[in-house]
Amino acid sequence: MGTAKGPMLAGLSKEYIYAQIGHFISGRRSNIQMSPMAQGYTDPQLREPVAAYFAAQGKQPQLQLRGQRQPKSLAEQLYYQGDPTRDIPACFSCHGPAAVGGGPFPRLAGQQADYLGAQLVAWQKGERSGDPDNMMGTIANRLSGKDIQALASYLSSIR
Structure with missing residues (x-):
């Protein structure tokens, strides 16, 4: 489970997590906690298993699809x-x-x-x-x- 200011990584795709770590490394994305942590994963061989691990923690939503009804909100x-x-x-x-x-x-x-x-x-x-x-x-x-x-x-x- 994520924190109020951080994401829940479980259930994100491996490709997405891998790319976002890369964005923190390159500076395209910035966060006081993640930017320095990501620097430890500049080697793609280290980054790939981390991304795979969190993606494998998949979380399925308990969402009831609503068919064709009108949205309530x-x-x-x-x-x-x-x-x-x-x-x-x-x-x-x-x-x-x-x-x-x-x-x-x-x-x-x-x-x-x-x-x-x-x-x-x-x-x-x-x-x-x-x-x-x-x-x-x-x-x-x-x-x-x-x-x-x-x-x-x-x-x-x-x-």
């Missing part, structure tokens, strides 16, 4: 339908219907709300990068503070 609407009026795509199109991610897309289900909110704000401010074509930076800049809070709260509640 702002967060569900954004996650499953997006907001075409603001050119915000549905989050599930990359992170999956159960928010477990896969490949380059991280698991969001069950992450701490404070962590998720902080990451979206970091994308908005340009303090986080490393995704293809700055896709998340572009999307995050279209989200309001209310959107971020709603998404973070909703996604953290998925167990």
Whole structure:
């Protein structure tokens, strides 16, 4: 389980974890705790088993898929339908219907709300990068503070 300011690594894909450690090493991503820790994994032969270990700790969400019903909340609407009026795509199109991610897309289900909110704000401010074509930076800049809070709260509640 993650902390309020850190992610839950169990269930993230090996590729995603490996890439993020690389981003901490290169400085593309920064965190007071992780940046110095990542420096111990500059050798890919050390980084790969660490990424594989955490990915193997998979955590399945207890999410009931909702079929075609209308979303009950702002967060569900954004996650499953997006907001075409603001050119915000549905989050599930990359992170999956159960928010477990896969490949380059991280698991969001069950992450701490404070962590998720902080990451979206970091994308908005340009303090986080490393995704293809700055896709998340572009999307995050279209989200309001209310959107971020709603998404973070909703996604953290998925167990």
